[in-house]
Amino acid sequence: MILAFGLFVACIIGFFLVRFILSFLQEKDLLQRSLDYRLLSVTLYDAPDAEVKRDWKQEVAVSEQLFGVLANFKAPVVLEIAVPNVGEEIHFYFAAQASELDGLYQQVQSFWPHAEIEKCDDYNIFHPQGGSLVGYLKQDKENVLPIKTYDRMEEDALLPILSVFSSLAKEGDGMSFQVVFKKAHPSTIKSLKRILEELQKGGSLKEAAEKAGGGSVTKELGKSFGSALKVMTEQKKEDETSKPERKESDSDLIELVNRKISKPLLEVNVRLVVSSETEVRAQTIMDQLSATFPQFFEPRGNALEMQKMGGKKEQQGFYDFSFRYFRRAHMLLFNTQELSSLVHVPTKPILDMPKIKKRKARSAPPPLNLPLEGIELGESLFRGDKKVVRMMEADRFRHLYVIGQTGTGKSTFLKALARQDVLNGEGLAIIDPHGDFAEDMLGYIPEKRWDDVVYFNPADTKYPIAFNMLEYDRSIPEQRTSIVNELLEIIGKIYNLAETGGPIFEQYFKNALFLLLNDPIISPTIMDVPRVFSDPEFRRQLLERSPDPLVVHFWKKEAEKAGGEMSLSNVTPYVASKLNPFIANDYIKPIVGQEKSSFDLKDIINNRKIFIANLSKGLLGETNAFFLGMMLSGKIFMHAMGRANLPEAERKPFYLYIDEFQNITTKTITQIFSEARK
Numbered sequence: 001m002i003l004a005f006g007l008f009v010a011c012i013i014g015f016f017l018v019r020f021i022l023s024f025l026q027e028k029d030l031l032q033r034s035l036d037y038r039l040l041s042v043t044l045y046d047a048p049d050a051e052v053k054r055d056w057k058q059e060v061a062v063s064e065q066l067f068g069v070l071a072n073f074k075a076p077v078v079l080e081i082a083v084p085n086v087g088e089e090i091h092f093y094f095a096a097q098a099s100e101l102d103g104l105y106q107q108v109q110s111f112w113p114h115a116e117i118e119k120c121d122d123y124n125i126f127h128p129q130g131g132s133l134v135g136y137l138k139q140d141k142e143n144v145l146p147i148k149t150y151d152r153m154e155e156d157a158l159l160p161i162l163s164v165f166s167s168l169a170k171e172g173d174g175m176s177f178q179v180v181f182k183k184a185h186p187s188t189i190k191s192l193k194r195i196l197e198e199l200q201k202g203g204s205l206k207e208a209a210e211k212a213g214g215g216s217v218t219k220e221l222g223k224s225f226g227s228a229l230k231v232m233t234e235q236k237k238e239d240e241t242s243k244p245e246r247k248e249s250d251s252d253l254i255e256l257v258n259r260k261i262s263k264p265l266l267e268v269n270v271r272l273v274v275s276s277e278t279e280v281r282a283q284t285i286m287d288q289l290s291a292t293f294p295q296f297f298e299p300r301g302n303a304l305e306m307q308k309m310g311g312k313k314e315q316q317g318f319y320d321f322s323f324r325y326f327r328r329a330h331m332l333l334f335n336t337q338e339l340s341s342l343v344h345v346p347t348k349p350i351l352d353m354p355k356i357k358k359r360k361a362r363s364a365p366p367p368l369n370l371p372l373e374g375i376e377l378g379e380s381l382f383r384g385d386k387k388v389v390r391m392m393e394a395d396r397f398r399h400l401y402v403i404g405q406t407g408t409g410k411s412t413f414l415k416a417l418a419r420q421d422v423l424n425g426e427g428l429a430i431i432d433p434h435g436d437f438a439e440d441m442l443g444y445i446p447e448k449r450w451d452d453v454v455y456f457n458p459a460d461t462k463y464p465i466a467f468n469m470l471e472y473d474r475s476i477p478e479q480r481t482s483i484v485n486e487l488l489e490i491i492g493k494i495y496n497l498a499e500t501g502g503p504i505f506e507q508y509f510k511n512a513l514f515l516l517l518n519d520p521i522i523s524p525t526i527m528d529v530p531r532v533f534s535d536p537e538f539r540r541q542l543l544e545r546s547p548d549p550l551v552v553h554f555w556k557k558e559a560e561k562a563g564g565e566m567s568l569s570n571v572t573p574y575v576a577s578k579l580n581p582f583i584a585n586d587y588i589k590p591i592v593g594q595e596k597s598s599f600d601l602k603d604i605i606n607n608r609k610i611f612i613a614n615l616s617k618g619l620l621g622e623t624n625a626f627f628l629g630m631m632l633s634g635k636i637f638m639h640a641m642g643r644a645n646l647p648e649a650e651r652k653p654f655y656l657y658i659d660e661f662q663n664i665t666t667k668t669i670t671q672i673f674s675e676a677r678k
Helices: 002-035 056-070 098-111 158-166 186-200 205-212 216-236 243-261 279-290 312-323 336-342 410-423 436-442 447-452 479-495 503-517 526-534 536-545 549-559 568-583 601-606 622-645 669-675
Strands: 037-045 077-083 091-097 116-120 131-139 174-183 265-276 304-308 332-335 375-382 385-391 427-432 453-456 610-614 654-658
Touching: 037 098, 056 098, 056 336, 077 158, 091 098, 098 116, 131 279, 131 312, 131 332, 158 174, 158 279, 174 336, 186 243, 186 265, 265 279, 265 312, 265 336, 279 304, 332 336, 375 410, 410 427, 410 436, 410 654, 427 436, 427 601, 427 622, 436 453, 436 610, 447 453, 479 503, 479 568, 479 622, 503 526, 503 536, 503 549, 503 568, 526 536, 526 568, 536 549, 568 622, 601 610, 601 622, 601 654, 610 622, 622 654
Parallel strands: 427 610, 427 654, 453 610
Antiparallel strands: 037 091, 037 116, 077 091, 077 174, 131 265, 131 304, 174 265, 265 332, 375 385
């Protein structure tokens, strides 16, 4: 007897021990699987109204179809709407096991071809020193009864929920709406169908539940029908013993259950997590979120309410959220239509909301004939397929114009191209009116190319680098015309001479420059231009040595004898006023006042050297920076045109990078586009 009792006790202990071990191993396996979840960020294209061909209900139906497909995955799939603790954009995420991530990617992409889907790191909604709350959704009655679905709604039910997200502060507030779902267990589906069959035979609710079977699932369903019957009889104030009225109630239940099982069934966990600077603020946000769920109330069916978790359960809730754990104790039984009514991929009304992360343009695949060589422009990522996009050297000779709003990365893009040219041993020039581009490039130059670098920094007044715009190769007299025309363009752009100048200024200015440039003795600078007008003796010496009879005729027969508005006394202050702001400037004067330039742009271009001009507007002033930039670009153009005499095979490529291109170029840029390939 004692032996038998001992064996009995041992069996009991063994049973619970085995159960504990199995439970521990199962929990460990679930934790391991939770750690294996990977995240996908989904960003939809916000199409113009004219391109939208479906209403919001049809768009939600697409998510419903997707959920039906994803339910067949081996592990639960996760859909999350979140705003991180820092930032205000509302993000949509999907998560799946690493082994099923590619399948998830392909399924989402197939339903939304123009969506941008990216693998991403996990986000953080928690305030490091604030308060956080967690809760989960539960059904007011029982899982067997459906909630109100989108086909019975006037507007997208996700809009009020997202309105709470959009009210979060940019910093300090974070929130996540997490949905974990998987296909319902076959026994659950089977029990529902058997109860529906019994109801259709005219049996009572309790009888239908009893005949369906005695399993735990069926017992829950029996409770569901009992609760549903009680609610409907209270609403209608009917006598449950009356046979005709009972059949009417049964028909209502039949319709409800039929609606439930007409779509694929899912087991679902819905969690809501809020974090803020204070717990009071977090509670306010949670209350606002909780107030959005009564819209799912179905008068003859079910309703949703939020259950806040506290104490030890709160820690469990944060644990489950962080590891995307499916907890059966918090399970909702939804069909795909119910789930898509609660949460779905953004519809057009949602994309029209503020703070929703969205794309403003459609994505497109790269061309099939992408070059395999040349400078790297970037990477094309289309539907998970990453390809390097390059530009061949022959295409670069047709020039590249980078357009974009402030802060979109234009300078960063140019910097990436210039860095490749430096590493590839190419010759290049950089004209930067900000200074950051120029300074950053100095750090990218390898030691073997240090001797190739010319760094032009006008703000360094201790060691000014000379740059004489009027300097030219006397063996190429045609360069004089290029210099004159370019200087006139520069002055014209700075002072808008198209409206404030006129033929008188142009005539005097051009002849003054030609008089200086034709002189065989002196090496003129831009500082000498006002002297031509104000110093008669200096002008006389130049005229005596000038080989150009047309220039001599202008000054002796026209300028010196003119009266009225065209007289020298009237024109002199007008011309001087255009140049004095530069030649009297502490930054510009020591640069443009020297006869011999400190660097040879022709040598830099022909021998593949590196020229970097740091024309920081913050130090030089905007007008001075643009003045020097235009002179440099004009000189580079002049030397580029001078390579026309070289055989094409001997013309080494040289690349010019100009930031704020529109402010530093003149009308001659059109000639550069067509001719500078030389």
